[in-house]
Amino acid sequence: MKQIPNKVYLNESDLPKQWYNIVADMKTKPSPYFSAKTGKVVSASDLEAIFPKSIIEQETCTDRYVDIPEPIMDMYRMMRPSPLCRAYRLEKALGTPAKIYYKYEGNNPSGSHKLNSAIPQAYFNMRDGIKRLTTETGAGQWGTALSVAATYYGLECTVYMVKVSARQKAYRRMIMEAYGANLIESPSELTEAGRKILKENPDNMGSLGIAISEAVEDAAGRADTNYALGSVMNHVCMHQTIIGQEAIKQFEMIDDYPDIVVACCGGGSNFSGTAFPFIRENLKGGKNTRIIAVEPSACPTMTKGKFAYDYGDVAGMTPICKMFTLGHDFMPPGIHAGGLRYHGMAPLVSQLYADGCFEATSAVQSDVFKAGLLFAKNEIIVPAPESCHAICGAIKEAEKCKETGEEKTILFTLSGNGYFDMLAYDKYLHGQTEDIAYDEKLIEQSLAKLPKIEM
Amino acid sequence: MKQIPNKVYLNESDLPKQWYNIVADMKTKPSPYFSAKTGKVVSASDLEAIFPKSIIEQETCTDRYVDIPEPIMDMYRMMRPSPLCRAYRLEKALGTPAKIYYKYEGNNPSGSHKLNSAIPQAYFNMRDGIKRLTTETGAGQWGTALSVAATYYGLECTVYMVKVSARQKAYRRMIMEAYGANLIESPSELTEAGRKILKENPDNMGSLGIAISEAVEDAAGRADTNYALGSVMNHVCMHQTIIGQEAIKQFEMIDDYPDIVVACCGGGSNFSGTAFPFIRENLKGGKNTRIIAVEPSACPTMTKGKFAYDYGDVAGMTPICKMFTLGHDFMPPGIHAGGLRYHGMAPLVSQLYADGCFEATSAVQSDVFKAGLLFAKNEIIVPAPESCHAICGAIKEAEKCKETGEEKTILFTLSGNGYFDMLAYDKYLHGQTEDIAYDEKLIEQSLAKLPKIEM
Numbered sequence: 050m051k052q053i054p055n056k057v058y059l060n061e062s063d064l065p066k067q068w069y070n071i072v073a074d075m076k077t078k079p080s081p082y083f084s085a086k087t088g089k090v091v092s093a094s095d096l097e098a099i100f101p102k103s104i105i106e107q108e109t110c111t112d113r114y115v116d117i118p119e120p121i122m123d124m125y126r127m128m129r130p131s132p133l134c135r136a137y138r139l140e141k142a143l144g145t146p147a148k149i150y151y152k153y154e155g156n157n158p159s160g161s162h163k164l165n166s167a168i169p170q171a172y173f174n175m176r177d178g179i180k181r182l183t184t185e186t187g188a189g190q191w192g193t194a195l196s197v198a199a200t201y202y203g204l205e206c207t208v209y210m211v212k213v214s215a216r217q218k219a220y221r222r223m224i225m226e227a228y229g230a231n232l233i234e235s236p237s238e239l240t241e242a243g244r245k246i247l248k249e250n251p252d253n254m255g256s257l258g259i260a261i262s263e264a265v266e267d268a269a270g271r272a273d274t275n276y277a278l279g280s281v282m283n284h285v286c287m288h289q290t291i292i293g294q295e296a297i298k299q300f301e302m303i304d305d306y307p308d309i310v311v312a313c314c315g316g317g318s319n320f321s322g323t324a325f326p327f328i329r330e331n332l333k334g335g336k337n338t339r340i341i342a343v344e345p346s347a348c349p350t351m352t353k354g355k356f357a358y359d360y361g362d363v364a365g366m367t368p369i370c371k372m373f374t375l376g377h378d379f380m381p382p383g384i385h386a387g388g389l390r391y392h393g394m395a396p397l398v399s400q401l402y403a404d405g406c407f408e409a410t411s412a413v414q415s416d417v418f419k420a421g422l423l424f425a426k427n428e429i430i431v432p433a434p435e436s437c438h439a440i441c442g443a444i445k446e447a448e449k450c451k452e453t454g455e456e457k458t459i460l461f462t463l464s465g466n467g468y469f470d471m472l473a474y475d476k477y478l479h480g481q482t483e484d485i486a487y488d489e490k491l492i493e494q495s496l497a498k499l500p501k502i503e504m
Numbered sequence: 505m506k507q508i509p510n511k512v513y514l515n516e517s518d519l520p521k522q523w524y525n526i527v528a529d530m531k532t533k534p535s536p537y538f539s540a541k542t543g544k545v546v547s548a549s550d551l552e553a554i555f556p557k558s559i560i561e562q563e564t565c566t567d568r569y570v571d572i573p574e575p576i577m578d579m580y581r582m583m584r585p586s587p588l589c590r591a592y593r594l595e596k597a598l599g600t601p602a603k604i605y606y607k608y609e610g611n612n613p614s615g616s617h618k619l620n621s622a623i624p625q626a627y628f629n630m631r632d633g634i635k636r637l638t639t640e641t642g643a644g645q646w647g648t649a650l651s652v653a654a655t656y657y658g659l660e661c662t663v664y665m666v667k668v669s670a671r672q673k674a675y676r677r678m679i680m681e682a683y684g685a686n687l688i689e690s691p692s693e694l695t696e697a698g699r700k701i702l703k704e705n706p707d708n709m710g711s712l713g714i715a716i717s718e719a720v721e722d723a724a725g726r727a728d729t730n731y732a733l734g735s736v737m738n739h740v741c742m743h744q745t746i747i748g749q750e751a752i753k754q755f756e757m758i759d760d761y762p763d764i765v766v767a768c769c770g771g772g773s774n775f776s777g778t779a780f781p782f783i784r785e786n787l788k789g790g791k792n793t794r795i796i797a798v799e800p801s802a803c804p805t806m807t808k809g810k811f812a813y814d815y816g817d818v819a820g821m822t823p824i825c826k827m828f829t830l831g832h833d834f835m836p837p838g839i840h841a842g843g844l845r846y847h848g849m850a851p852l853v854s855q856l857y858a859d860g861c862f863e864a865t866s867a868v869q870s871d872v873f874k875a876g877l878l879f880a881k882n883e884i885i886v887p888a889p890e891s892c893h894a895i896c897g898a899i900k901e902a903e904k905c906k907e908t909g910e911e912k913t914i915l916f917t918l919s920g921n922g923y924f925d926m927l928a929y930d931k932y933l934h935g936q937t938e939d940i941a942y943d944e945k946l947i948e949q950s951l952a953k954l955p956k957i958e959m
Contacts, residue, residue: 158885223926471678
């Protein structure tokens, strides 16, 4: 039998040169965004206050493939392809006949898959004449990625970081500053939204919802400044599809193809990037891969939420979109996987879930960290808490294979490394991790406040 | 002109299968170790209290190549080859005609080159029946690497971490614990050495010298336990030669060869690994690569020290060896590049320097961090403070090429990433980094206390 290498690399010349836009292949097309102010469908010009034209075009694009401009390929080549790794040691530790592979997206300088979309967002803004980007960050993966991409394309970058995160995760703040970003603890005195909140409560430690409001207000108020979002929107999901496209090519190189694909799911960017190219193959016919999204039990957007129109942010400042949601009012408990603490789900992911294109499941924190440490000790990478959800899902499937004796091929995406999340591991190792579940009643209350949209 | 890719990878099947032992090619063979107690040459059996036989054999081996056992290759394949990267953006930022390459050793889960030796040291101890390893760590790269390798081969691992570092660098402590290591703040109550120091001063915040004493005492006192060292000794330098051997193969793939090779130099492990294979080519004839070791100005072992017999540790517990030294009593100022704060230099590196096989130079902290940030903003990797010394040296050479118009090929080793060193960057960015120079008088005093050895 031919030995499959531990890591499969593509040649740089074989990198995907187009993003895959799943809208072209969707049975049910995604619903449009509605304006919170007018109740009407959001037009391109409504978005121009904070997004560049080329990004807005991508947001509503229906072409199956979108070319990746060469200056973006230049930067992609610095951090891609990401390796497809065979988890030989994890397989052995589990005693499973399954073949477990992981696509390692933490192997770039920003430490996560977020850079895949930060690069094109920074590039298109730069090309369209923008000098400065604003964004928000909680866990810090997105803020780090945008800082890296902004400095590469010569843009200023202001990151509104949730105050409590900035204080707890000082290293995250520091790495963004090392890449030249301007870090603002949110709520701040720099925006009306921030000032209003601080006036009510000077000790407010911030939330992602508030940080979004500040970043959007900042961008809307300056002609040279735009806003960049790290998940949820169609263009972000599309940028991430290089993950799955690369993986398919890498499986071709070793003459295999996954029976099961697993990814963690918060706002949907990493899941989209991993799963969409495999959903495409399923929709084409000929392939029948099981695709599994893993959510945190504390924030079970697809497994316990409702497919409905809702705001993207807590304050109700963003457009309204149709998605799986726990209600924009829902405040997820403070689990360590900060990147998965979002009340909604990317509209594209939501529609595909509603159409039965994949399965969704959820996991509690203690199982998630247990899986993450088993992985760390065998595959010698400490994974991000978000990515531990995918590991947990993959291990469950591998254990099923052990029971049935099936030699299934399982792929999961290891979306980021955990170097900046050591506090979370420290708490887990010292018995301080709670299995916080969602609160049925809170979700019910929150879902009762969904906006009314006339179709 | 053929486009050279950003990153050159070797196939796993092309990984070097032997370590290179430069002793075979040295004009002047290294001097033996002397016992501090007896004044006589240290015998193999003297070392058996803390090292396994296979490591002791390697320490005194004179064969040119030593086979790498297959179980070690298995783990090497999980984290190697490391990429050879072309620094296109840095070249452009400098406006130099030079071609700058870097061998990126921070691209493995432990974040530095230290894993290259941690793997064989853990393996040989496991194979020779040892159940538990002890070591010391300051900056934390070595402690992390040994934790990773120990967990892989099923060994317990106790790391004596300098107390002040353990408190300042909490994330380092946490990642070692996540890999299953037992972290002890040194000085501790667990050893005689530690107790003695704490009795004198309960507030003693520790030093690398004290931590070595504790780790050695712990290992010497238990039959199931050995000690592992991350630098200085011959076997460690040999293990690291996979860096340079890979680099030579990678240069063959792109039909180039370095005119200049640069590496930072503290105890000598990363420098040895990078430089020895290139020194071999120079000694063979036909090649004439300039090889440059970069030290911190605050701890200028080769550039200001003496080639003499000295102890490896502060307390004078280790054997005496002939090396460049600032005196075992010399306490380097608290620069951020903790991995380069060592009073001595690997005996092999020292002898080769004495024989004129390479050049040594030094750099001050502000230049080092300036170089590191220029690199980070262009090559999007935040380097470890130690590695910034190599970057600084490479940039100086590239700037010379700009003056002369020469298109030289420069290679440096980026020995580690700086994810766990963000505090150092934060201080630099906030103007809190001092250019601490060595103190001539202190060195003089320290050198006056060298042990006397009868040859």
